[in-house]
Amino acid sequence: MSTDEPVVRVLVVEPQQADQRDPATLRALQRLGKGARIEVVHERDALRRLLAGAVHDCAVVDERVGAEALPLLAEAAHAGVPGVFLIRTGGDAAAVEAFDQGARDCVRAGPDFESILPVAVLDQIRRVRSERARNEADARIQWLENLSRTVVEAIPTALAVLDAVGNVLRANPAFSRLCGRSVEASAGRPLRELLPDSLWSVAEAVWREAARGNGAGPRFAKGDAAGRAFDLRAAPLSEGRSLLLVSEVTEVEDLLRQVGHLRRTNEDLIQNMNGAVLMLDSTGHVRFANPGALELLGDASPEGRDARAWIQGDTGRDLLVAVLERGERIRGVEIVVRRPDGASAPVAVAAAPLHDEGGSPRGAVAILQDLSELKQLQRQVLQTEKMASIGQLAAGVAHEINNPMGFVHANLYQVSEYVDDLTRVWDQVRGLRRAIGDAPATPELRRAAELFDATVEEVEADFLVDDLGKAVRESLEGSERVRHIVQDLRAFSHQDTAERTLADINKALDSTANIVWTMMKHSVKLTKDYGDLPPVSCYPMQLKQVWMNLLVNATQAVEQRMGAEGIRGEIRLHTRAEGGSVVVEVTDNGSGIPPEVRERIFEPFFTTKEVGEGTGLGLATTYTLVRRHGGELSVASPEGEGATFRVRLPVEPPQGGSPETP
Amino acid sequence: MSEGPRVLLVDDEPRILSALQRSLRREPVSVETAGSAAEALAALDRNAREDADPIRLVVSDQKMPGCSGIELIGEIAARHPSVRRILLTGWPESIDEPERVRLGLSALVSKPWDDQELKREIRAALDLV
Numbered sequence: 001m002s003t004d005e006p007v008v009r010v011l012v013v014e015p016q017q018a019d020q021r022d023p024a025t026l027r028a029l030q031r032l033g034k035g036a037r038i039e040v041v042h043e044r045d046a047l048r049r050l051l052a053g054a055v056h057d058c059a060v061v062d063e064r065v066g067a068e069a070l071p072l073l074a075e076a077a078h079a080g081v082p083g084v085f086l087i088r089t090g091g092d093a094a095a096v097e098a099f100d101q102g103a104r105d106c107v108r109a110g111p112d113f114e115s116i117l118p119v120a121v122l123d124q125i126r127r128v129r130s131e132r133a134r135n136e137a138d139a140r141i142q143w144l145e146n147l148s149r150t151v152v153e154a155i156p157t158a159l160a161v162l163d164a165v166g167n168v169l170r171a172n173p174a175f176s177r178l179c180g181r182s183v184e185a186s187a188g189r190p191l192r193e194l195l196p197d198s199l200w201s202v203a204e205a206v207w208r209e210a211a212r213g214n215g216a217g218p219r220f221a222k223g224d225a226a227g228r229a230f231d232l233r234a235a236p237l238s239e240g241r242s243l244l245l246v247s248e249v250t251e252v253e254d255l256l257r258q259v260g261h262l263r264r265t266n267e268d269l270i271q272n273m274n275g276a277v278l279m280l281d282s283t284g285h286v287r288f289a290n291p292g293a294l295e296l297l298g299d300a301s302p303e304g305r306d307a308r309a310w311i312q313g314d315t316g317r318d319l320l321v322a323v324l325e326r327g328e329r330i331r332g333v334e335i336v337v338r339r340p341d342g343a344s345a346p347v348a349v350a351a352a353p354l355h356d357e358g359g360s361p362r363g364a365v366a367i368l369q370d371l372s373e374l375k376q377l378q379r380q381v382l383q384t385e386k387m388a389s390i391g392q393l394a395a396g397v398a399h400e401i402n403n404p405m406g407f408v409h410a411n412l413y414q415v416s417e418y419v420d421d422l423t424r425v426w427d428q429v430r431g432l433r434r435a436i437g438d439a440p441a442t443p444e445l446r447r448a449a450e451l452f453d454a455t456v457e458e459v460e461a462d463f464l465v466d467d468l469g470k471a472v473r474e475s476l477e478g479s480e481r482v483r484h485i486v487q488d489l490r491a492f493s494h495q496d497t498a499e500r501t502l503a504d505i506n507k508a509l510d511s512t513a514n515i516v517w518t519m520m521k522h523s524v525k526l527t528k529d530y531g532d533l534p535p536v537s538c539y540p541m542q543l544k545q546v547w548m549n550l551l552v553n554a555t556q557a558v559e560q561r562m563g564a565e566g567i568r569g570e571i572r573l574h575t576r577a578e579g580g581s582v583v584v585e586v587t588d589n590g591s592g593i594p595p596e597v598r599e600r601i602f603e604p605f606f607t608t609k610e611v612g613e614g615t616g617l618g619l620a621t622t623y624t625l626v627r628r629h630g631g632e633l634s635v636a637s638p639e640g641e642g643a644t645f646r647v648r649l650p651v652e653p654p655q656g657g658s659p660e661t662p
Numbered sequence: 663m664s665e666g667p668r669v670l671l672v673d674d675e676p677r678i679l680s681a682l683q684r685s686l687r688r689e690p691v692s693v694e695t696a697g698s699a700a701e702a703l704a705a706l707d708r709n710a711r712e713d714a715d716p717i718r719l720v721v722s723d724q725k726m727p728g729c730s731g732i733e734l735i736g737e738i739a740a741r742h743p744s745v746r747r748i749l750l751t752g753w754p755e756s757i758d759e760p761e762r763v764r765l766g767l768s769a770l771v772s773k774p775w776d777d778q779e780l781k782r783e784i785r786a787a788l789d790l791v
Binding site for chain 2: 407
C-alpha cells in the first residue's frame with residue numbers, strides 16, 4: 001500500500017452557513033493523525049456521492065446541519081458507515097432520537113469535546129472494521145459451505161460418514177444411488193445393511209482400517225449385479241468416525257482392459273506378422289525389431305545397431321534421411337538389404353516418422369517385405385509366358401516344316417539309294433570303256449569312245465560320282481537333324497489330349513534310369529534313394545520324357561568331367577514325399593553350371609553344346625512338361641560341384657487347370 | 663509299277679505322294695494315290711463294287727483340308743473293315759491308345775517319316791514279313 005493512501009477516511013457533515021461551522025470539529029479530527037483523511041460536505045447530494053464509494057469508515061454529522069442531520073445519519077448507517085452525532089444544544093432526547101435514526105454514537109460538544117470526538121470516531125472505526133471482517137469471513141464460510149455441499153451432492157463418488165461401529169451418519173446422493181435408498185433412509189443404518197453384498201467385504205476392510213486411524217485404500221471391488229467395478233477408500237475423521245468413498249471405475253477398468261487388449265493384439269500382430277517391423281531412433285539405430293526383422297536382417301539381436309549397416313545402395317540411404325530428417329512418409333520403395341553373412345535381398349519398404357507427445361521427431365517405424373520370393377515368382381511367370389508364346393510359335397513352325405521335310409527327307413533317302421545304284425552302273429560303264437580299249441573295232445565305236453573320254457574329262461565325272469554320294473549323304477544327315485528338331489519342337493509344344501492317370505513315380509524314374517544306365521554302358525555310378533511316394537496324378541509319358549531329359553543331361557555332364565579330369569562319374573537319384581507334393585532330385589558330380597548359364601538354362605534354343613549335338617530344347621521341354629503338371633523345376637549348382645535338378649510335382653492336379661502351354 | 667497287293671496313298675500334298683511312291687518303288691506292292699479323303703473313299707467304294715483285285719491297305723495323312731485322316735480312317739473302318747489302315751501324322755502323341763483301337767490302326771507313323779520304318783510297317787500291315 002502506498003503511503004499516500006489514508007488509513008482511515010472520515011466524512012464530516014457541517015452546516016451550509018459558514019458562520020455556523022465549528023473549527024474545533026476539524027481540529028479534533030485532525031488528532032487522528034496523518035493517516036486519516038477528513039472530507040467535509042455541506043449538503044445531502046455530496047454526502048450521497050461519497051457514500052456510494054463505500055470507502056468511508058465513519059461519518060460525523062453536526063447537529064447544526066439542522067433538520068437534515070438525522071436523515072443523513074440514517075443514510076450513512078444504511079450505507080454501512082457508522083455515524084457519530086455531534087450534539088450542540090439538544091438534550092438527551094436528541095441523543096435518543098439520533099440513536100433511533102441509526103447513529104452509533106453521540107458526542108456533546110462540551111469543553112473536552114476535542115479529545116472525546118477522535119476517541120469516539122476511532123472506536124466506531126474499530127467496530128466497523130471488525131464487523132466488516134466478520135461479515136467477510138462469514139460470507140467466505142458460507143461460500144465454502146455451499147461449495148462443499150454442492151460438490152458432495154454432485155460428485156459421482158459415494159460418500160458416507162460412519163460412526164465408530166459402522167453406522168452411516170451422513171451420506172451423499174451418490175451413496176444413496178449406490179445403495180438404492182434415499183439419503184434420509186440411509187441415516188443411522190448400519191453400512192452392512194445398506195451396501196450391496198459384493199462391496200461389503202472390501203468396504204468393511206477399508207472402514208476398519210480408517211477406524212483405527214489410518215487412511216485406507218484404494219481397493220478394488222468387482223461386480224455388483226450390473227457388473228460394475230469400484231474403487232473404495234476410507235479416511236479417519238475425529239471421534240472414531242470415518243469417511244468412506246466409493247467411486248465407480250467400470251469405464252476406467254474397461255478402458256484399461258481395452259488398452260491391455262490392444263497392446264496384446266499389437267504385440268501379437270507385430271511379433272507374428274509376415275513382414276519385418278523395425279523401430280529406429282532419431283539417429284537411425286534400431287530400438288525394436290520383430291522376429292520377421294531378425295530373419296530378414298539375418299541378425300539375432302539387431303537392437304542398438306545402425307540401420308545403415310544393412311542398407312546397400314543410395315536409394316536406401318536417401319530413404320533413411322527422408323524419413324528421419326525430413327519426416328516424410330515412404331511407401332513401397334524398393335531397396336537392397338545386405339545381411340551380415342554377405343547375402344543381399346530386395347526388400348520393399350514402408351516407413352513413417354514417429355513423434356513424441358510434443359510433436360518432436362523421435363525416430364521412425366519401418367515395415368520391410370522380402371521381395372526375393374516375389375521376384376522369383378515374377379521370373380517364373382515371365383518364363384512361363386515366354387514358354388507359352390515360344391510354344392505356340394514352335395507348334396506352328398513344326399507343323400509347317402513337317403510336310404516339306406517329309407518329302408525332302410524321303411526323297412533324299414531314295415536319292416541316296418539311286419546314287420548307290422547309279423555308282424554301280426558307272427563302275428560298269430568304266431569297265432565297258434576299258435574293255436573297248438584304245439583301238440575300237442569300228443569307227444562309230446571309236447568316235448563314241450573319244451566323245452565319252454572327252455566328256456568324262458570335261459565334267460570330271462569320277463569326282464562327280466564320288467561327290468554326289470557324299471553330298472547326298474551329308475544332306476540326308478542334315479535332314480535327319482531337322483527331323484529331330486521338329487520332333488523336339490513337337491514334344492515341346494504339343495497339347496496332351498490323353499487323360500491323367502495315377503502313376504508310381506519311383507517306378508517310372510527307375511525304369512528310365514536303367515535304360516540310360518545301359519546306354520552309358522554302366523560307366524557311371526548310379527545311386528538310388530527312393531522314398532515312399534503316393535501315386536501321382538500325371539501324364540506318365542510326359543514324365544518319362546522329363547526323367548529321360550534330366551538323366552541324359554546328368555550323364556552328359558559327368559561324361560564331360562570324366563573325360564577332362566578322369567574322375568568317376570556319379571548320378572544320384574533321390575525321391576521323397578513333402579506335403580502334398582513329391583520331390584525328385586537328380587544330382588550329378590559333373591562340371592556344374594556357371595551362374596550365367598543357370599539363368600538361361602530353361603530357355604528354349606539355349607544350349608552350351610556343340611552345333612548339331614543339342615537343339616537347346618531338352619530342358620525347355622522338361623520345364624514345360626513339369627509346369628504342365630503344376631510342378632516346379634529348379635536347379636542348384638554350387639560352383640564346380642556338379643548340379644542338382646529338383647522336380648516338385650503336386651500329387652493332385654492344381655484346380656482350375658495348370659499353367660499350360662500349347 | 664510292281665505287282666503285289668494294292669496300296670492306296672492319301673495326301674493333299676502331291677510332293678508327299680510322289681516321295682511316298684519313290685519310297686515304295688522297290689517294295690512288293692502296287693501303289694495308287696488319292697489327293698483327298700473324298701477321292702480315296704470314292705476309289706475304295708468303286709474298288710469294292712467293280713474290282714476283283716481289292717485295295718488291301720490305305721496309308722493316309724492326318725491333316726488334310728475338309729475331311730481329316732482320322733475321319734477318313736473311321737469311315738473306312740465302318741465301310742470297308744477288311745482294308746488295313748496306317749495313319750501318317752505330325753502329332754502321333756495326340757492319338758491315345760483307345761483311339762488307336764477304335765480306328766483299328768495297323769500302325770501310326772510319325773511325320774517326317776523314317777523310310778525304313780514306313781516300309782517295315784507297310785509290310786507288317788500286309789503280312790508280308
